[in-house]
Amino acid sequence: MDILIVGCGWVGTYMATALVSTGHRIWATCTTAEKADRLEALGLAAAVVDFDRGGVFPEWGQKTFDAVIVSVPITRKESTETIHHRFAGLVTFLGQLSFNQSFFFGSVGIYPKVSGTITETTFAAAELEPKLLSGETMLRTAYPNLNVLRLGGLFGFERVMAKHFAGKVCEIGYQTANFVHVVDIHGIVMAMMAAGLQGKTYNVVCPEHPLKKDVIAASAVKYGYDMPITFSDADRTAKVVSPVQLIADLDYRFEYRSPLEF
Incomplete structure (x- = not known):
């Protein structure tokens, strides 16, 4: 397959x-x-594109990509104007391309900080975080068949939760974890490509939601980091973002069902 990744970060x-490594271009x-x-050294065709600054887009319009x-x-710290400018440039860039399937990596941060189980339809649009929603909406308006994947906290390999809290006071230890391993993000996207899904919105989060303090403790032992000095129990928000819909639609089996396994 020919696949374009726009914004190729971690x-x-x-x-x-x-x-x-599996033969895709x-x-x-x-x-x-x-x-x-x-x-480029990894075998990709890469181009510098900064949607905040604009500039010349690469001339890839003659290609048809299997997926984008x-x-x-x-981020919440950015102004609404900055986000709108960025995504307007992104829509313009995508408009010069031809592709069969598209995906957008959003965030479960779009949901309010509340205790309870959250599915993709729990909240009305007016209740969602407006800046995060704006990016989804701009892309979905331009491309109604866009698949939106709302990702949990990103971990795996060198991303280890314990390293961020070693020797510190942890104020989020009694919150529930809504995390996902990068291996499962890849697995879910590949499953959606194989199924040819269009226009879906999924929560991409481990099915199990231990307390963050237990995730920190497990990763500290596994990777040799010091524990936090203490865990504050001031915030006990039990926000549980559910991936039940994607599991049902794809019959997907998570490689990492719990962040305790990371």
């Missing part, structure tokens, strides 16, 4: 490497020449 690089965009060189994976970030 997740995209893992996926690109795995896809190239991969194109990618990134924001620096140094990253483009590293991607969009991994362009949104």
